[in-house]
Amino acid sequence: MYTTSSVFLQSLANAGITHIFANWGSDHPALLEDLQRQRAEGNGKTGCQIVTCPNEMVALSCAQGFAQVTGKPAAVIIHVDVGTQALAGAIHNVDRGRTPVIIYAGASPFSSLGEMRGSRNEWIGSLQDIPDQAAIVRQYMRYTSQIDSGKVAAHVLQRALQIATSHPKGPVYLWSRREVMEEEVDLSAVQAKVSSAKWPSIEPTALSEKAATTIATALIKAQSPLIIASHSGRDPKSVPLLTKLSGTLAIPVVTACPSAVAVPFSHPYLVGVTYLNGSSHSHHLAKADVILVLDSDVPWIPGIQPPHPDARVFVVDSGDALKTISAVGHWHIDAEMMCNADIVLALEGINAAVATNLVAGSNDLVQQRGADLAAEHDEWLRKLEQLEDSWPANLESGRATLPNVLGVLRKSIEQQTPSRSLARTLILNESITNYPLPWIHMRTEAPGGQLTSGGSALGWSLAAAVGAQLAGRDHELIVSIVGDGSYMFGVPSSAFWIARRYDTPFLTIVINNGGWKAPRQSMLGCHPTGYGSRASGEELSVGFGPNSPDYSQIAVAASSGWAWGKRVGATGNVKEAFEDAITEAIRVVLEERRCAVVDCVLESI
Incomplete structure (x- = not known):
């Protein structure tokens, strides 16, 4: 049996979509059924690789990382209104980051008497039926559309892709009712190819x-x-x-x-x-x-x-x-x-x-x-090197700075990667209040060698690292440099589970400064000498102490021990501790092909 879902999935593959980051729900029976048909008929293979993502924001961030590295769109499948809402800040990031992504969401059935396959048969079918599902994300999308029939599914998809990949590139959102995706079609509808060449992106415009x-x-x-x-x-x-x-x-x-x-x-x-x-x-x-x-x-x-x-x-x-x-x-x-x-x-x-x-x-x-x-550039470089080499006078009781850590990281990558350089290292920078520091201390040379989300929603980099690995580019090492707050927003329990499931090892450097520094900075910008200027992070309710999570062990637990993790900087000789930990972390990623997380304890906010 072939359905609208068969046409939709085949059209994605025909259009060159290689990866679907999926969070399945009750609106996807026909999609799941057709994927199993593909496996039965194709020696266990499907037209697009399915990447199971136990969180929707993680799924979209994976897709963003994939698209940022390849320049080609990926697809995300999520679940009705609630899954659409759970895309969360990643919606903002793909919009502001101008990243082409195809988002598809099912929708609640519109029939309730069993008159059609896919008719309502669960209590949630009523609760998840809202008047305008696409309105949840429309202001962030380049295009939204409903798929009304298997006869037009391929054309709707091609129009969405055409818009997503034209300047200014960005996300598109498609949705369809469950009965429509269950609609039976002839095999000829599945085999019919809509030529992508006839749906080109708008030609880039030159300056006059x-x-x-x-x-x-x-x-x-x-x-x-x-x-x-x-x-x-x-x-x-x-x-x-x-x-x-x-x-x-x-x-x-x-x-x-x-x-x-x-x-x-x-x-x-x-x-x-x-x-x-x-x-x-x-x-x-x-x-x-x-x-x-x-x-x-x-x-x-x-x-x-x-x-x-x-x-x-x-x-x-x-x-x-x-x-x-x-x-x-x-x-x-x-x-x-x-x-x-x-x-x-x-x-x-x-x-x-x-x-x-x-x-x-x-x-x-x-x-x-x-x-x-x-001369100005040379003097700038001299000052950066001075910052990297200025460790605390008392290495046993002092705290390292982020330039200290990044200097160790850069030198360790240059020593341990096969190329002995950063030329084939990808840096994913989500250090937020410390954003400029990885740009200047990692000294990235290669085009595309360092990326941010392009937006301001936190929680992109862990999943983006997974997507970047799945992109299959020639990276020797992928490094996520992430603030402790952003690390938590990134749903590490989901991201590292996916990393193990799909064998996508990367190194994570967590900048652990004890909480959200950005809200404190914003407050000081408006009230530089107010009450809050004299308060600790905990008093302001922006701190994560005194018992902050062990970020490295979240990754270890999420991956059932596959990931390697270590907290560094709170005790002992900080210089030796960071050099040893980062060296070992890079070795684990390069040689053992496992994720590694270094929880870097720095001076607290």
């Missing part, structure tokens, strides 16, 4: 010649130009193009709230990474006379650190320069030009215009600026 020339000319003539990049590196092909533009004209690059590598860390004109906390923006912003903003949601905060009022500002975004499709409420940048253009094509156009318009006589200014920027 006028826009490229205007931007290039402004950068050439600038006395103090600046490039601010945030998400341009989501397309790895942009990295050498941005490096070339910056190098040709000696333009400093600042990455503001980055989600991917914009330029290699060793690029001599990379002068800072900022998440705009307080006064953390680069000093180059205030003096810049021409600013090029690339794929950035928040290049600066006007009320805290605006650019010079006379600066010429050019904004280039891959498809949503005014943030209307991604539905940001109040948003504005004072700019001379706003451009929707694929970031790779835009940089190619600007580089070509620079080559055409660059004239002799401008080299002296460029060379002097380049020398100054290289």
Whole structure:
């Protein structure tokens, strides 16, 4: 027997979807039945690999990690209204991270007298029937649609994929009633192929010649130009193009709230990474006379650190320069030009215009600026090394800092990985209040070598590591660097169970500072000398002490002892303890192919 579910699953496979991250429910009988039919007819195999996920947010975060690494969408199957709600903050992350993901949810039956297969036969069928299920997530989706029949299922899916993979890329949500997914169809409906080639993504848009020339000319003539990049590196092909533009004209690059590598860390004109906390923006912003903003949601905060009022500002975004499709409420940048253009094509156009318009006589200014920027980069690097090497004076009673730990981590990876470098290591950075530190202390060079979720919902990195491993790319090591709060939000009991089930080992570094530092920082930003400024984390109810969880052992328990874990930093010689623990953790992942978690106890909030 073949059903709408047969058509839907086969259409996913035909469209190139290789992985489905599934959380099954009472609305999925026909899907489960057809998957078993596939196994019976296909020597135990299904058209798409099914990854069982005992938590919906974990499922979507797995899919996001997979899509971020491959550039191709994955699918998520969840359960009616409650499963849709349980996607939680991951919905925000795939939207703001512009990650193409297909989300499918079943829905309660619409019949109740047994007149159709799939009719209501359980009490929850009534409770889970809501007027507009897609409304739960619609404002985060690029597209929502109901599948009304097996006859149109393939076309609905292709339209969803077409939209999800067009700029600005993002999630789509499909849903269908149980009776519809049980609808019988002929074998010919399952075998009929809808050509994906006839449903192409929108062709990437280049900058107009006028826009490229205007931007290039402004950068050439600038006395103090600046490039601010945030998400341009989501397309790895942009990295050498941005490096070339910056190098040709000696333009400093600042990455503001980055989600991917914009330029290699060793690029001599990379002068800072900022998440705009307080006064953390680069000093180059205030003096810049021409600013090029690339794929950035928040290049600066006007009320805290605006650019010079006379600066010429050019904004280039891959498809949503005014943030209307991604539905940001109040948003504005004072700019001379706003451009929707694929970031790779835009940089190619600007580089070509620079080559055409660059004239002799401008080299002296460029060379002097380049020398100054290289000296600034070298001094920055010297200070970073000093921070890494500045351990507590008393190693037996003091606490390590995060730069201490990251320095040990980077050096250990360079010593232990087969390549003896970080070139094939993937860093998943969810360190939140410490976001800039992994970017600068891990010194990531490779395009795509370090990622964040691109959003602000916590709990992405553990599951994203699983998805990244399943992506099958040539990573020697995947490292999740995660705050203790984010670790708990990531549902480690589910994430590490999945990691063992599907053999996806990765290293987790937990930044254990005793609670949620972000709420405390936000409070101090508004009330720097108020009552809360003198309170401990526990008093403020943002602390996890005095008896905080042993984060490493959560992973061990969730995986029935398969994962390796150790808490470090609370006792003993902290330098030796971190060096030994991180060395062993990396060995466990590389040689034994198991997950390893190092719970790094640092100074408490």
